Amino acid sequence: MAAETLVQGPAVPANLMLSEAHVLDPRAGIDARHDVRVRAGEIAEIAAPGTLQAAGDEEAIDASGRTLMPAFFDPHVHLRTPGQEHKEDLETGTRAAAAGGFGGAIAMPNTDPVLDSAPLLRSLRDAAAREARIPIGFMAAITRGLEGEELTEMAELRKEGALGFTDDGRPVRSAGMLRKALQYQRLCGGTIALHEEDPTLSKGGAMHEGAVSAALGLGGIPTVSESTMVARDAALAGYEHARVHFQHLSCVASVQAVAQAKAQGWRVSTEVTPHHLLLTEEDVRAMDTRMKMNPPLATEVDRKALVDGLRDGTIDCVATDHAPHARDEKEVPFEQAPMGTTGLETAFAALYTGLVLPGVLELGLLIERMTAGAGLFELPTHTIAREEPANLTLVDLDGEWVAGENGWESRSENCCFAGRQLRGRVLLTVAAGAVVYRERAFSVVAA
Amino acid sequence: MNHLLSIEELDRAEIERIVAQAARFAEVSDREIKKVPALRGRMVLNLFYEASTRTRSSFELAAKRLSADVVNFAASGSSVEKGESLKDTVLTLSAHKPDAIVLRTPWAGAAELVSKWCGAAIVNAGDGKHEHPTQALLDVYTLQRRLGGIDGASIWIVGDVAHSRVARSNIIAFQRMGSRVTVAGPPTLIPRGIEALGCEVRYTLEDLPKADVVYALRMQHERMNESFLPSLREYAASYQINGRRLGPRQVLMHPGPVNRGVELSGEVVDSPQAAITAQVEAGVVVRMAVLYELLTGAREPGSDPTRPAHPGRPDHPGLPDRPETNVKQLA
Numbered sequence A: 001m002a003a004e005t006l007v008q009g010p011a012v013p014a015n016l017m018l019s020e021a022h023v024l025d026p027r028a029g030i031d032a033r034h035d036v037r038v039r040a041g042e043i044a045e046i047a048a049p050g051t052l053q054a055a056g057d058e059e060a061i062d063a064s065g066r067t068l069m070p071a072f073f074d075p076h077v078h079l080r081t082p083g084q085e086h087k088e089d090l091e092t093g094t095r096a097a098a099a100g101g102f103g104g105a106i107a108m109p110n111t112d113p114v115l116d117s118a119p120l121l122r123s124l125r126d127a128a129a130r131e132a133r134i135p136i137g138f139m140a141a142i143t144r145g146l147e148g149e150e151l152t153e154m155a156e157l158r159k160e161g162a163l164g165f166t167d168d169g170r171p172v173r174s175a176g177m178l179r180k181a182l183q184y185q186r187l188c189g190g191t192i193a194l195h196e197e198d199p200t201l202s203k204g205g206a207m208h209e210g211a212v213s214a215a216l217g218l219g220g221i222p223t224v225s226e227s228t229m230v231a232r233d234a235a236l237a238g239y240e241h242a243r244v245h246f247q248h249l250s251c252v253a254s255v256q257a258v259a260q261a262k263a264q265g266w267r268v269s270t271e272v273t274p275h276h277l278l279l280t281e282e283d284v285r286a287m288d289t290r291m292k293m294n295p296p297l298a299t300e301v302d303r304k305a306l307v308d309g310l311r312d313g314t315i316d317c318v319a320t321d322h323a324p325h326a327r328d329e330k331e332v333p334f335e336q337a338p339m340g341t342t343g344l345e346t347a348f349a350a351l352y353t354g355l356v357l358p359g360v361l362e363l364g365l366l367i368e369r370m371t372a373g374a375g376l377f378e379l380p381t382h383t384i385a386r387e388e389p390a391n392l393t394l395v396d397l398d399g400e401w402v403a404g405e406n407g408w409e410s411r412s413e414n415c416c417f418a419g420r421q422l423r424g425r426v427l428l429t430v431a432a433g434a435v436v437y438r439e440r441a442f443s444v445v446a447a
Numbered sequence B: 001m002n003h004l005l006s007i008e009e010l011d012r013a014e015i016e017r018i019v020a021q022a023a024r025f026a027e028v029s030d031r032e033i034k035k036v037p038a039l040r041g042r043m044v045l046n047l048f049y050e051a052s053t054r055t056r057s058s059f060e061l062a063a064k065r066l067s068a069d070v071v072n073f074a075a076s077g078s079s080v081e082k083g084e085s086l087k088d089t090v091l092t093l094s095a096h097k098p099d100a101i102v103l104r105t106p107w108a109g110a111a112e113l114v115s116k117w118c119g120a121a122i123v124n125a126g127d128g129k130h131e132h133p134t135q136a137l138l139d140v141y142t143l144q145r146r147l148g149g150i151d152g153a154s155i156w157i158v159g160d161v162a163h164s165r166v167a168r169s170n171i172i173a174f175q176r177m178g179s180r181v182t183v184a185g186p187p188t189l190i191p192r193g194i195e196a197l198g199c200e201v202r203y204t205l206e207d208l209p210k211a212d213v214v215y216a217l218r219m220q221h222e223r224m225n226e227s228f229l230p231s232l233r234e235y236a237a238s239y240q241i242n243g244r245r246l247g248p249r250q251v252l253m254h255p256g257p258v259n260r261g262v263e264l265s266g267e268v269v270d271s272p273q274a275a276i277t278a279q280v281e282a283g284v285v286v287r288m289a290v291l292y293e294l295l296t297g298a299r300e301p302g303s304d305p306t307r308p309a310h311p312g313r314p315d316h317p318g319l320p321d322r323p324e325t326n327v328k329q330l331a
Helices: A090-099 A118-131 A156-158 A175-188 A213-214 A226-242 A252-263 A273-277 A300-312 A345-358 A363-371 B012-029 B054-065 B087-094 B110-117 B133-147 B167-174 B232-239 B278-298
Strands: A016-025 A030-039 A042-047 A060-061 A066-071 A074-078 A102-107 A136-140 A164-165 A193-194 A244-246 A270-274 A392-402 A423-431 A434-438 B042-049 B069-074 B100-105 B119-127 B153-157 B180-183 B201-202 B213-216 B251-253
Touching: A016 A392, A066 A363, A074 A090, A074 A273, A074 A345, A074 A363, A090 A102, A090 A118, A090 A164, A090 A423, A090 A434, A090 B042, A102 A392, A102 A423, A102 B180, A118 A156, A156 A175, A156 A363, A175 A193, A175 A226, A193 B012, A226 A252, A252 A270, A252 A300, A270 A300, A273 A300, A273 A345, A273 B100, A273 B153, A345 A363, A345 A392, B012 B054, B012 B133, B012 B167, B042 B054, B054 B069, B054 B100, B054 B119, B054 B133, B054 B278, B087 B100, B087 B110, B100 B110, B100 B278, B110 B119, B119 B133, B119 B278, B133 B167, B133 B213, B133 B251, B133 B278, B153 B167, B251 B278
Parallel strands: A016 A060, A016 A066, A074 A102, A102 A136, A136 A164, A164 A193, A193 A244, A244 A270, B042 B069, B042 B100, B100 B119, B153 B180, B153 B213, B180 B201, B213 B251
Antiparallel strands: A016 A030, A030 A042, A066 A392, A392 A423, A423 A434
16 A cells, blocks of 8 residues: 555656666665666666667666666655645645655645645645656644644545644644544554644744844744653653654754664654754854744754764654745745745755765765655655666766756745755656656766 | 944944944034034935834934934834735835835844845844844943943843843943943843853842943833743842942943833932933934934044034035035945
């Protein structure tokens, strides 16, 4: 059942002949130059470099000097459909994902109306089957309208294809309510993903509470707003033997709470965003609203703990929390601006530039963490191996670009990395066997 | 200087220059005709998103004493209540080509944002809990007149630091001028991390006698509803500046309006140590200096705008020499 829970628009299975690519898939144990043949959307052959010839119906791609990776998977994006299509829709959001090298993504249910009923999920999946450039899945709300008062019809939602449940954007305030959802999970399955925040602590906050918020006179959100809720819900998950996933971790105390929960053997997993791995409260000093997100950017100590957590596996995967907002919504004073940054188009390059090039993380590990999200939602993990569906990203690691210099595929431009000089360009993305993205300058084929 | 957005961006020399200019304008306030034509034909627009009588009228007086035209635009009852964004309001008002916009909003960073949207010189008259730079300048001016100088002075800022833009601007300004600043107040109202601004933090007034200057902040009643304090009574018991706590050689300041019996006792408000009315007076001359500085651009040091600037134009005393070229080009 799991494989069918992702939906994708019409796509033509590709016939490709990628020659002399540096193939890097740590999970498959590949780190060498190879020729890779894709036939009818499947990886047909992986052979020594220079040994395969393109057949007449195959597109020949000279991949020498380029790196071929399994396509990334993003378990946390906001596609804003239905209701907020002026920020993003299924087509623009998945186009942005494809441009970032993602071959799959999971959309959050905090739409308008909230995705909390089976008919709505059905209509969204129908729309995705027409519009989504890459396979996407949907999370449904834990509580109706994200109000935290009543559970959604979780079993019916699961039958309709919900990958799991989350009230993302809001915490489940009541421990009792969350406990009921965790109990109900035994009936219906599905990962329960949690946005952790204690609203009594975060109230009135626009950024991380600390030296910068004090200097700017902005309301602060203390890190304990997140970490106390992570600790509470990890304990609930342990008690109910439930499966929970903590979204967008932002501070050292939360990493510690997750590490403790994992040490107990509790079924918890977690994700971290590129912006929390690369930016801190100092980046908020100029009050650029693109730096306003929830959870807020914290301190350098927190940032380092997140990087360490990602390296040692306490944090399972990278998720972008791609959160598009229209220009006029972000072009307001900091306190008035909505929270969120886009991230799909810059995720890999930002992390490669900020963490891999300086030697903080190994490239193989980054690829592993950028593809691991699928498994946390019982979806197959992208792998470069014979007879696997082709989910591939071809990257020019030396390619330099300035984020946003040529505009964005996303409908929104509120990217916290806009204007930064990045290394690592996605040239080609193949998702579920079809070419879904081709960098404009990379249209010249080998022959 | 193109805008006055924060104290943060001013160095000591700039603060001193504005204060010195204000001292020159002080003489104008004592004249029978309290007006000089320095900004004749210029337009100052007061755009206020928060209720404020004092700051607004202080700016209005300052502009009028310099012969500028003043337009007041209060956000309530206007298009703002019909949902117009800050940007659209500013762009609309910019069509009138104001030379300066004096802006007060409840949002940190709003003045800086607006400065990117229009060509007028922006004066931040308070942006949320962030800054209130003219207040800090007038406080420096007041203290310099009172004490001669504030290098090495110990200044205590007492009360609700968390919600105070005055506190933030003054912590920075007083330190730039060589003073040592201590903030004191209830732990619920001292923001975490404030010491990063260089000030000391205290939760009691035990060492208050060591201060040369006591700067009390206004305690707003709505803080009670948000449980920052159990009661005003308890606040007053621990933090009220009264005759018992205020020494005879200490200078008392307050940004107004005062809650008598809460942050200050009636006796100290009326005491000779209080510089509160001097602060209000200073407000006008300092704001004159700020508007003059922004709208006439860099001038020769020592030039006196209260005197005829050009001997050949006795009919226009105080008019800048060549207004067309002296004016900073507004985009």
